[in-house]
Amino acid sequence: AQSVTQLDSQVPVFEEAPVELRCNYSSSVSVYLFWYVQYPNQGLQLLLKYLSGSTLVESINGFEAEFNKSQTSFHLRKPSVHISDTAEYFCAVSEGTGANNLFFGTGTRLTVIP
Amino acid sequence: GAGVSQSPSNKVTEKGKDVELRCDPISGHTALYWYRQSLGQGLEFLIYFQGNSAPDKSGLPSDRFSAERTGGSVSTLTIQRTQQEDSAVYLCASSLGRKAEAFFGQGTRLTVV
Numbered sequence: 001a002q003s004v005t006q007l008d009s010q011v012p013v014f015e016e017a018p019v020e021l022r023c024n025y026s027s028s029v030s031v032y033l034f035w036y037v038q039y040p041n042q043g044l045q046l047l048l049k050y051l052s053g054s055t056l057v058e059s060i061n062g063f064e065a066e067f068n069k070s071q072t073s074f075h076l077r078k079p080s081v082h083i084s085d086t087a088e089y090f091c092a093v094s095e096g097t098g099a100n101n102l103f104f105g106t107g108t109r110l111t112v113i114p
Numbered sequence: 115g116a117g118v119s120q121s122p123s124n125k126v127t128e129k130g131k132d133v134e135l136r137c138d139p140i141s142g143h144t145a146l147y148w149y150r151q152s153l154g155q156g157l158e159f160l161i162y163f164q165g166n167s168a169p170d171k172s173g174l175p176s177d178r179f180s181a182e183r184t185g186g187s188v189s190t191l192t193i194q195r196t197q198q199e200d201s202a203v204y205l206c207a208s209s210l211g212r213k214a215e216a217f218f219g220q221g222t223r224l225t226v227v
Contacts, residue, residue: 006156034215044157044205044218090157092216102147102207102216106156 004093006105013081014113021076021108023065023091033074034092034102035065044090050074061085086112116140118219120206126225127196135191135222139208146189147209147216148181152202160204163189196226 005024013019025031035047048059055067065076074091091105119138127133139146148160159173163183174180178196183189193200203223207216 036218043220044207046215046217049215102162102209103159104149104157 004091004103004105006091006108008108009106010109010111012111012113015083016080018079019077019081019085019110021089021091021110023074023076023105025072025074025091025093027072027093027095029095032094033065033067034094035059035063035074035076036090036092036104038088038090038107040087047076047089081110081112083112083114085110118206118208118217120204120219120222122222123220124223124225126227129198129226130195132192132194133196133224135193135204135206135224137189137191137206137208137219139187139189139206140217141187143208143210143217144186145209145211145214145216146183147207148189148191149205149207150202151205151221155202157205160191193224196224198226200224201226 003026007022033050036044037047038044048057048065050057050067058064063076063078065074067074088107088109090107092102094102118140121136125133144165146163150158150160161168161174161181162170165186166183178194181191201224203221205218205221207218209216
């Protein structure tokens with residue numbers, strides 16, 4: 001069965017420090033991978049996605065994630081966080097063949113400390 | 115419409131009553147998803163529609179929960195005989211397909227008292 005694991009439920013980090021939010025998935029087939037962000041009192045919105053091609057994908061606000069097939073991971077990183085990055089981040093996976101539904105991890109709450 | 119629309123935005127209901135939650139997906143999106151986000155919990159998958167059919171209902175927590183989609187568009191999630199543990203934000207999302215970005219609605223906050 002498909003599953004997504006976000007190992008850290010909460011990550012506090014000081015402003016301008018680097019951060020990594022971890023995501024691992026279980027799937028025996030090819031996958032499409034997504035990171036969604038939910039800012040306080042807002043809806044979920046797509047941050048970045050991996051469909052194919054380059055394993056490193058970037059967002060417009062400085063986040064990046066790298067698809068690692070051997071480790072079945074899709075960790076999200078940012079070299080220097082801002083206060084405005086405080087939000088909940090959800091990793092999601094959709095299988096490339098067979099089931100079409102989108103599965104989410106339980107989320108990681110990133111809190112940036114001034 | 116421009117985005118996924120859910121109604122009502124808030125619903126307070128008495129325990130034991132039935133409720134219907136509505137989702138209007140983005141026009142042309144064939145895939146539609148329902149999720150539940152409980153306080154302090156992550157996103158819990160409920161059901162997925164491709165067109166009007168639901169190939170995956172595995173996330174529905176009990177037989178009190180049901181959903182339908184008509185005309186490949188609007189979907190309704192029905193919860194019968196609501197219980198307090200049903201209190202949550204119910205999110206709907208739609209996409210062009212599994213490779214495409216899923217766009218989320220603002221959700222319906224259900225409170226069962």
